[in-house]
Amino acid sequence: MHHHAHHTHEHAHDIDWDALSAHLEREAELHTPALTRATHWLSDLLGGADVTRVLDVGSGPGVVTGLLADAFQDAEVVAVDQSPALLERARVRSGGRITTQQADLPDEFGTLGPADLIWSANAVHHLGDQQAALTALAASLRPGGLLAVAERGLPVRFLPRDIGLGRPGLQARLDAGHEDGFTTMRAELPGSVDRVEDWPAMLACAGLVPTGTRTFLTDLPAPLGLPAREYLHTRLARQRDQFGEHLDDQDRAVLDALLDTEGPTGILWRSDAFYLTATTVHTARFCTTE
Template identity: 35%
Template structure:
């Protein structure tokens, strides 16, 4: 997760600055599902640059919350020639699947939630609960969806060409099954713009940001690509053809000439979509 945060850091800084630009002085920002702290740091830096505020970090995993808190607090002080600006970082150990956000945070000027709601049984209800934590005029920024990550050449020289497309199809099937296996799951048959509008938000729109590390990549990028490929192999399992599983094993084997960590033709290209709306 830290490697992934490093890959996304520059793009997240741009997104964070965009989101906090219109907030009032000394705002409260909630980072729901803060993970290892990639966006937590970006939001903290953005608030420091505009005069301070409070960042509330929410996660259900203590180790992740500790990591995000440490990372955010390391960025919580900004010194210029004339002033020192400090952002308050407040960690909250909570699971939004079972706890109402208004119980631990309310009157937020911005709520950021990235790749969190799709883990909840009722995604629409989860969105409504987060909207309820907003102050009047506050913004909800929901990062869900985008374009599938691309990192492999079409023809790898081993196996059948087009491996990445077949892995993407298998991942889509896995995601459907993952959702179906959640107890008391509720389907979401509409797009996120409809969900946000029906939750009472105004000025609902969306934007996408690009994470682009072209070949040849740095070692940290190749390490992250290896993480991505290993995760894909773990979750898709029997959903892929045995020949493709054999190709993936070769790509993940440091002793194999095709090892992804030694290739200079891998790259990292990802587009993520952020859906935003303002509470009246």
């Protein structure tokens, strides 16, 4: 289970973890101001509670794990992921401020140990039974503990509708290809269960009390800095590989023009490129009646 791997739709044994790690890190760094605001919100929700152990489940290279360590400085903060390579990156990134735990989910949910806060971003959707995954995460919460799940939000927008190449509306067609790929990915997961993805209702079904949903905006206007452009170039290249064959010839040609690293049509050079997206976080608490 790897953080943000909905951009990949690949099987774990096919993945170049170093390349993926760099891509995931760059993505999370673009979102860092929004994610930092999210961690402050979680801190407010926990309001002075004694937070001693925090889990980032599906941590990937550990960008958010580090932000959680900033927000909860007295807690042990643990990056949990299936990939030893990504966990090593998380450890190095944090300068030793976090600990790491390798776990293959859903089989090893029971090994996570108790926590006051569990964060999981774009990870639950890689497990066949999302409800069972949330219920298992809830089981690791201490009384009063909080589960925060970042799922869906808004898809990335990075180009105007008409980019002067091909048929306008390329971005919407890429979104449609991504959604079809996502649906296929979910259908092929072991033990896949169809479910209405009403996250607060699913958290309630896991035995928790929903404590609110918030969305945090990432808004980088044009002209865009190079790290964001490089991220978009990688993202477009991955989309070309994943569902390029489902696009028509004209859209494929436009994608190739956007991927051109030398020409002015390329995403690395266009003055009209921007980066706009939103991260939605659903929270719920384990309340005990004493």
